[in-house]
Amino acid sequence: MKKPRVGIFGFTGCAGDQLMILNLEDELLDLVGALDIKSFTMASSLVEDDEYDVAFVEGSITTPKQKEKLEQIRNKSKLLVAIGDCAAWGGVQASCNGIVSVSKKMVEVYGSRNVWEIYESKPLSAYVKVDFVLPGCPIEKEEFLRAATSLLHGDIPEAVDYPVCVECKLRENGCVLLEGRLCLGPITPGGCKARCPSLGVDCIGCRGVIDGESRIKSAIEVFKEAGFEKDYVKKRLRMFAANYPEILEVK
Amino acid sequence: MAKADLPKLFRTLAKYGPVVAPVRVGENVVFREVTSLEEVELEYTRSLTPPKKLFLGPQEEILKFDGEKYEEVFEDGKAVLFGVHACDINGLLKLDEIYLDSPQDEYYARRRENVMIVGMSCVPDERCFCTSTGSSYAYGGFDLFLHDIGREYVVRVRTERGYEFTKDGYFKRMEEKDFLAFKKAEEKKVRSIKRKVDLAGIGDLIDVTPKSLWEELTAKCLACGSCNLVCPTCQCYDVLDVLELDIRSGSRIRRWDSCMLKRHALVAGGGNFRPTVVERTANRLSCKVGGEIRCVGCGRCTVYCPAKIDLVEMLERIRVGA
Amino acid sequence: MNELIPKPVKILKVKDQTPIEKLFTLGVKLGQKPGQFIEMSIAGVGEAPVSICSSPTRGNVEVCVRRVGRVTNALHRLGAGARVGVRGPYGNGFPLEKMRGSEVVLVAGGIGMAPVRAVLQYLLDKKKEYGEIKLLYGIRDYSMMLFKDEILKLMNSKACTVYLSYEKEDEVCKRLRKEYPERVCQGVVTKLFEMVKLNPEAHAVVCGPPVMFWFVFKEMRNRGFPIERLYMTLERRMKCGIGKCKHCVVGVGSMMKYVCKDGPVFSGVEALTMRGMKYVR
Structure with a gap:
């Protein structure tokens, strides 16, 4: 069987979810052995502009450039999995959405509203189709592993939908x-x-x-x-x- | 038997197998494995989760697979379940009707076989209503039952296995005065259970309850499932497969489920036969008291509801119809 | 014996039925009653209840599976030679003994044709014991017709009278309507009752999505068909199949039933008295 090609990407967030994947010390080698990891922003500088069977995407979308990159990833990936609260829900950086406007935030932080163009922090699903969501801040290692095995087997993992x-x-x-x-x-x-x-x-x-x-x-x-x-x-x-x-x- | 002799009984029981008994943890009482009588909470009102957990595990492996080869997983072991109240014993008898019905659930049946049950009289509070559900007294479903009558315990023996433990000298034959004390203690307990609910025909009332009343009754419900997960007679379980990284081996696990969760009546394709808390609550109440009475009046679902929804109040409103 | 442990069974044959449905022939004989179901396992994915679509008189068990969930998607990836886990058969099945000697009307909509096929095969194989057989089958269009070869062959045979309704007209449907104008029409399955003379002495078997069932139920009752002679199947997510896990419970109040144990076949009277059915939409 050909190894699934996997990409791991990050947008606005703390990269804590990518770190959790690296923290899978006991299983990391098996995982790396089972997957063909083409792109992992945090773990290596190598970015192969390739097609992916699965893209794991962390972080929320806050700029036009990110939106564009996300759309590229989506187009190149069979499955797109949102990992972490930022990618799933927009993250802590979305907590003032609808209350404090983006331009007001810009003025507060940078003194001017025109430093660069930004959006209100939104989850990936606001812009592209997301096939599966692994929530959490950060994600649970075991849940990631379970999702990865399901994907390896060819199935969409089962989401936790109970409190x-x-x-x-x-x-x-x-x-x-x-x-x-x-x-x-x-x-x-x-x-x-x-x-x-x-x-x-x-x-x-x-x-x-x-x-x-x-x-x-x-x-x-x-x-x-x-x-x-x-x-x-x-x-x-x-x-x-x-x-x-x-x-x-x-x- | 004299209360002072309880440690002796405990020691002989421990020879049968590990003893699982009520233990105080913070504000709650839970059933845990104990090694000495000192750890046991002898006088308690209700445990957080019911002792059914010994027979139907909160989360348990039922089989292992390797490719399409399936192998049963069952940990055989004798144990003593000590200090179980009448309501919970009656709860187990109700579970027996389901899990021992043919074809029986092997895991449950074997554990029911292996685990010896020692009942204990209870300390009711204002949330108990077991006299309304006919479960304030255990007529069977235990090996031994200890009734606190003051300085002594009246010990009821229900099985040969239990009888074996009453052969030691500190067990005395009951005398007239003991019977009277037993009767008095039981009457006192029954009197102390003030909460009452009339369940006659409630199933049909549930059926004709208007949607507006259901919505009012469930307005605060968080659909969190706590009521089911602490219930001694809830039987539902969910099943999931856990696959190892080799993507061929793994195990099948079953876990207590709740009919208040959105996934319970979900079918393949995304249809949900009980989409809101209204349908789910109607289902839960029907299951508990709609036909045969499957509630034992332990009060757990009320005590542990984060939204403080009271089952008895809900049933009273349903009876009144407003 | 531990009922929850599946037996490994080989898939002997896989045949595409529609773009979303496949027919699997399994290397096992279970002596099932038409209307019963099995629990099918794909290790690591899970277990799903699947109704058997073949009669015990035909040997190996066949199941027709629509790709809708995780297990069925995984099953669709498997080909002949692969193994799956099987438990069962479970459920009550259709009361075929009761129907003996009388005419039988089979009404199927969509995937409901799967359990109906098991009954149909049984009746055809025991033709002498039963009266006339009528099949009323409603499809969306020809591409969604299950068991195409068998149905087309039966349309041309005297063993049973096939009535067909379709919602969207395509070439094949059009041709069939021209060929059998008295038995084929465009519309939903209830429209076929305009072409069929219902015999109140007959027995009826109705399988399909819940909406379809209630329309058929109403239509047949309005036409004077006794609902106690009508049988239907319900589908729920039966996890254990043996009346324990209670995922398949139906009914509200004092009328609760397990689909896996008390069903999946219920009579029209049972269906009507399970008041909780008002929640079925």
């Missing part, structure tokens, strides 16, 4: 929300094995929102009843998933 609460209960954790902290677990997709609540810390929603579940209004109501300030709830919801329509609408 962190499920993994919390499977691990027999008490409920952080009931204990009085604003936990986003109920609306955030699992796959992290309830990493934060298992340590007694509330879920910050780094894996975004369960797509299509429409429980945001209910969550806001529950948080309100638990005594959390409206503004604080809004900020927390916006941190990693501001581009989700139901969150973008929150006043």
Whole structure:
């Protein structure tokens, strides 16, 4: 069997997801052996202008040039996988979308609005078709590996579409929300094995929102009843998933 | 038997196999393997997850595969499940009706065979309503059951396997006064369970409940699945294959599932037969109390609901119809 | 015996049916009842319930699979000689004993032709035990017709009367309509009832997408067909196939059933009394 040609690319983000792939110490060699890695911005300087079976793309899209490059990658790839919260949802850099305009941000940071052209931070899916999403800030190593094996086998991996609460209960954790902290677990997709609540810390929603579940209004109501300030709830919801329509609408 | 002799019983039980008992972890009680009686929370109200986890694992490997060769995975082992309340024992009996029904689930059946169950009288709170579901007393489904009557335990023996552990000298025959004390303790427990719910015909009421009421009842529901995952009678499981990097070997895993999750009634092609929390809640309640009563009144789904949705209140609203 | 462990079975033959459906002949005989299903495994991908489309009277098990999910996509990549995991057969199957001696009307829409074919083969093989056989088959267009050769052959045969409806006209459909104007028409499958004389003493088998089922159900009831003599199949994501995992539960309130164990075949009366059916759209 011919090895699948793989490209790993990064846009606006911290490159933490690419780093997670490199951190797969135990499996990295097997993985590299199984794949024909044509482009890996972070791991090597080699960029072969080639066609890809799978492109893993990290980071959000914030400039016209990035948009163009992303479209190129899409055209050259059979499958495009968004990795990490920035690529999946637009990242922390999207948290003020719809509140603070891009030009105002430019003035704040650079003193002038015309340094260069930028967009509001958007996920890859705002511009191209995304075949699969591996969410998280950063992504989970094990989840990446599982997705990679599925892709190697020829299948689209199975997305986690159930909340962190499920993994919390499977691990027999008490409920952080009931204990009085604003936990986003109920609306955030699992796959992290309830990493934060298992340590007694509330879920910050780094894996975004369960797509299509429409429980945001209910969550806001529950948080309100638990005594959390409206503004604080809004900020927390916006941190990693501001581009989700139901969150973008929150006043 | 005198309470002071409990450590002796514990030690003999431990000879049968590892003892799994209620242990306090932070604000919650969970069933864990223990090595001494001191670790055990003898007086508790309810554990976070039910003891069914010993028979139907929260997440367990059911087979290994290598190419299209499938091999069963089963860890054989005897164990003692110690300190189980009547509601949870009744929960297991309800699971038996499903998992031991032909064709039986081999994993469940073998563990049911291997694991010895020692029941223990409970400390109810205001969320318990087991007297309404007929599960405040365990008539069977255990090997031994210890009833706290003050300074002593009344020990009910239900199996030959349990009987073997009551041969030591510290077990005394019950006398008239013990029976009276037992009766008094049981009556006191039943009286202390103040919460009541009328379940007669509730299934048909669920069916005719208008959508507007359902929407109101489920307005706060987060579809997080917690209610199902802490339920002692929830039977649903999901299955997934985990493939190794060699892309030929791996294992098939099953995991507790919840009918409140969007994936539960999803079919290939993307159709969903229960797309919103309204249909899912109607399904959950139907499953629990719609036909035969599959709820044991333990109160877990209410206690551990992050949105604080109360099952009994919900059922009362359904009965009233508004 | 552990019911959850699949048996490896060889794929003997693969035949394209439509752009999205393939017929797989498996190297196994299961003595199934028409209407039953099997759980098919592709190791590492998962398991999916698939209805059997062949009669036990024809030997090896055949399944007609539409490419819709992860497992079925993986299955479509496999050719003859490959192995898959098989468990089953599961489910109740059609009550063919009850139908003995009477006329049988088979109504199929789309992929619903798969389980109907199992019944049809059975009836054709036991022709003496049953009355007249009518097949009403609704397709989108000729490219989406399953078992093309068999259906075309049957249209020309006396063993059974085939009625065909199509939504989009193409060359083949047009030719068939010209050739059999009294049995072929353009429209949805319910339109065929204008051409068929329904015998209230007959039994009916209806398989297709849920929407189609309810339209057929209504149409047949309006035409005075007794719904207790009508049988349909439901499809859900049966994960265990043996009434444990409860993914296939249908009905609301006091009328809950497992599709895998109590079904997948239900009578018209059962379908109507499962009040939760109002959620089926």
